[in-house]
Amino acid sequence: MDPRGVLTEAFGRITELYDGVADGLDYETLHHRPGGTGNSIAWLLWHLARVQDDHVAGLADGPQVWEEWQEKLGLPNGTDDIGYGHTSEQVDAIRISDPELLVGYHHEVTLATARYLETVDERELEREVDQNWDPPVTAGQRLVSIIGDCLQHLGQAAYVKGLLAA
Template identity: 40%
Template sequence: MEGIEVLEDLYSRIGPTVRRGVEGLTAHELTARVDPGANTIAWLTWHIGRGQDVQVSAACGREQVWTAGGWDEKFALPFGPEDTGFGHTPDDVAQVQASAELLLGYVQDVQNESLDVLTGLADADLDVVVDQAWDPPVTLGARLVSVAADALQHAAQIAFVRGMLERR
């Protein structure tokens, strides 16, 4: 298996993992908190999509799915077009209110775009530096692994929160 094939497999797991955690939840369950300062499933799902969308599009020179697909208008959130949720307060988290279908639709579109990006790459592309702001500079391969790892960590948080809600 080559590097791009490994990344395609990794990225193809994000959407289904998120779907298992979100599908069938009510609006109340999507915005419930296990603690007053905790992230909600709605926010975590939105954040997974935004983080992946912003970082993959920036690294590969493509337009964000958020704006290209009109998701910014569908969600109608009070955040800027580059906002991924990083540094959000509990009040910010509470503003992310959307149906499971809307949340999963966005995550799926982002996954489709990411997989499309990957099919256009060769293994040699993974060594290209995409971010000089770090020491050492970040390669495309490192960025893509980091984005997927972050998304799957947040998907695990969704599963945890869902489990906690089901125990109530």
């Protein structure tokens, strides 16, 4: 399997796991914050989709899917807000009426990711995309970082869902 195939497989698994976590959630479970201060499933799913959307759009030098979806989700968060560094109040403000809206948004992000991955070759993976690090970050490293972040937050969301189901 070539690198494009591996990346496509990894992002496909993220989508499967995302759909599984979102399946069967009611409003209360979606927004419950463990201990009153932890991240809700809604916030975790929103955040990981936002990170993937923001970072892949940056790699592809294209628009974020969020530009079309923030109104559908009823959130005022602009394209610069991916949830990083959110206060407790900001986490609590992420309220989604229906988890299927999150799934729809993430599916659109997945399609945008797939379109970008169709362009990926060895040269693209080696392209430096962030000079703020030493050594600079390449597109390949950024993709691996996105995958790791998404999987970490999906694990957190699945854990919270399991706690609430017990």
